[in-house]
Amino acid sequence: MQVGPDKDERDLIGMAKEGNRSAFSQLVRPHLPRLIVLARRMLGSAEDAEDAVQTALASTWMARARLDPEQPIAPFLTTVTLNKCRDRIRRRKVARLVGLSDAIYIVPSDDPDQLRTAAGRELLTRTAQAIERLPLKLREALVLVALDGRSQAEAARLLGVTGKTIETRIYRARQKLREKVDFS
Known part of the structure; x- marks a missing residue:
């Protein structure tokens, strides 16, 4: 409501x-x-x-x-x-x-543990790039709910779709991200 x-x-x-x-x-x-x-x-x-x-x-x-x-x-x-x-x-x-x-340029870190920091930044960069390559409808749902912290119902109202549609789009977005980015 x-x-x-x-x-x-x-x-x-x-x-x-x-x-x-x-x-x-x-x-x-x-x-x-x-x-x-x-x-x-x-x-x-x-x-x-x-x-x-x-x-x-x-x-x-x-x-x-x-x-x-x-x-x-x-x-x-x-x-x-x-x-x-x-x-x-x-x-x-x-x-x-x-x-x-x-072109996107990454500045190396000054952290003492540069290897771990670089690996973390690389994963973050790959994830961000994978999110950018998601189809727009999947990206919008994922960003609104998973990253912006909105409820599925609120995202559905904002995008003019049903809650089930948002749920499906988020599921598909996460599935595509798992396929594109190795999170291990």
């Missing part, structure tokens, strides 16, 4: 709809860390994540007339951010087809 926004959030949404930039900033500020983490997990790059969230916030500001003071802002912001991540993923695919992909 989804709970509506509190009075302060309703007031901020109302003021933002009227064009009050300060109210909009106050409204979205508490959600920024979560949105950036979500975008980072979807895109695999801090820079791309920040750009996606910034674009999502700009889009939300431009579409502020559609905000409903009776609905919490968090799901709306999450949906817009996911859409901006999808756009970036599509652009990456086009860039790869044309041969314009980015």
